[in-house]
Amino acid sequence: MNDTLFQKAVPLLERLEQAGYEAYFVGGCVRDYYLGRSISDIDIATSALPEEVKEIFPNTVDVGIEHGTVLVLHNGEGYEVTTFRAESDYKDFRRPEKVVFIRSLYEDLKRRDFTMNAMAMDRTGRVVDPFNGKEAIRHRQIVTVGKAEERFSEDALRMMRAARFASQLGFDLEDGVFTAICRNAGLMQHIAVERKRNEFEKLISGRFRKKGLKLLLETGLYIYLPGLESNKKELEKMLTIVCTSLTLQQMWLLIAVLVSGDKPVEFLKAWKLPSKTIKYLLSGLTWMKKRRETPWTQWDVYDAGLSVAVDVEKVHSVLYQDEDMTEQIQTLYENLPIKHRKELSVNGHDLCMWFQKKPGPWLRACLEEIEKAVLDQKTKNEKEKIKEWLKRCNRL
Template sequence: MIAPFKKAIPVIERIENAGFEAYFVGGAIRDYVLNRPIADVDIATSALPSELKAIFSKTVDVGVEHGTILILYDGESYEATTFRTESSYQDYRRPTSVTFVRSLHEDLQRRDFTMNAIAMTKTGTLIDPFNGYKAIQQKLIQTVGAPEERFQEDALRMMRAIRFVSQLGFQLHEETKTALTHFAPLLQHIAVERIGMEFSKLLAGVYKKTAFELLIQTKLYQQLPDLITKEEAIKKCYQLNLAPLNEIQMWLLLLYLLELKNAQDFLWKWKLPGKKVKYLVRALLLLQERMQQNWSLTSLYYAKEETAIDVEIVYQTLSGNSVDQTANNMKASFKDMVITDRNELAVTGNDVMKWLGKSGGPWLKSMLQHIEIAVLHKQLENNKDSIKEWVQTCNLQLEKDC
């Protein structure tokens, strides 16, 4: 058993010593079997939230109405959820009610896919009533029970299925795939924010090329914001080598291939964070310029390193070239620059105003830009005395836009 589980064993033992059952569950077990990094260790238990609070002095209610509390123990936090069953679902997403039970089997039976319906004891023994271990070995994503029931209970599970394909490189079980195709329209009942979270994880997966193919085959793409008429653009995506691209680079690639009239409006419909929207819209403009011409020293400088790397990787991907050394090459270009940001100048706007005896205004921004470019191109040394002399000379010709 690996470290994340070993550290949580005392939590399991304290629950057991109080007379209850407790097991490791969820994605951590799947990732453990796959020898993948484990993010969070979750616990399922026969103890009710109130009983857990009596056992542990430090807890946080994170979903107590659904039986989940956060246990704070030895510098770590663990989500512990009471065994439960769920009634009929409303809005194809949320159970009408939750019933707490004392049966691990009933709790595992309510989960989405067999690979996620495995529990593990504190000694490392797997409890696998739905053959999830076999599904993992066969690299199959298969629902627990009838797929049409699981997808009608919670339509977001369809996006999760495609997302897991992207992350794990698994295939959809044939019955699961058929049901997904049939029930894809139910996704319209799911909040865009939830869909967007799954889609972003899909974009970050190593096997996203296969995931994009499935979006087309199942017609699930038609239920995603503003993609219903974009089949050809999506097909262009999976004709490229997508594996090396991260989530941001994938969004940028998609924006370019979609040929949108207004990229910002498209991203707002996905309910992405404002900071991400702003970054992507600017990066798209730079990518469109890059498709027309090479970088200049000035354009690289104003793009900034992170954005320039993202743009160049997408550009090389669109050009059918390898991106293995792209990031390193771009970093080398920035390392060679005298300055990479205005705050690296040896002077400030206050210095310039003092030297010229002027108050601030549009002229100051223009002057600072002139200084930046002169220093960047090594026409001017980046020290105060040199810049002061240059500014005073330049000021005499300011109206000529020196």
């Protein structure tokens, strides 16, 4: 075991063991280490109860203590340390009735979703793999721990997680897992939109996102995702588009273009996206229509903003298999005399003084006129030059 993140966390395992408890790295970090993927965070499982963990480590935060998780602060880093646990019968196909703390690693791993996520690794790098997660990884398969129908009836979101892992890893679903999802897709109606969105965003950001999208279609999961239930043909079209290079935001824009129709606000709100994101995507949709009709001008790039213009261009180029004009957009933007109205050398107060008039609708119209004159380089962005231009145009 030579990964730096693990090495930094080894002292926590050592201290737990010195205190008489078991401690292991678990879950996604072990899976990704075995796969040779980059590891972003470390999860630790232990036989120590939350109160016992807090006695061992001086600096802790109760981030999810009711579920057995304590955040341990060590050398400037935070590590989630969770007590081995078993979960009772699930309610509403999404959460357990109660969590029971236990001392058995096997029983803790047994409650997990997929075999590749049910591996543990000790401080020396020895892997504990009671459910053959390594074998599933070797065969590039997503296999549930135990019966797939039981795992999905416990938490229906696990079906979306299966599709998401297929998108991220390029793995196939084991036959029994695929069949179980087809049979139980309807349970997704019990899952909160926010949880669905979290998995969906990871899916459409995955390296093998087409595989994930195809699974949503083949299993019927798409029917239970906001605004997608009656858009099978549009989703199938996504499978023909080379969209792997698109960012998450660009993927949302692409999806909105294909499926939102004349009700984009309703579609985006149904996903409970942040209002800032909705506003951004609505602007992108407006510019997508204009981009379809005419190429970018300097004024367009200024008006849209660089971020929106680039996102629109990327989506336009993959959707219509058109030339990607991103470099030209960058050049247009870099050559702008100003990047925002706030950069104008004059403001409303100046204009009121010059025109000897009170603020009113005329003020905004005049500022827009000056703004366009500066962008068209009819005048320099200097207060006196702008005043001279206004006089030449008989505005003053």
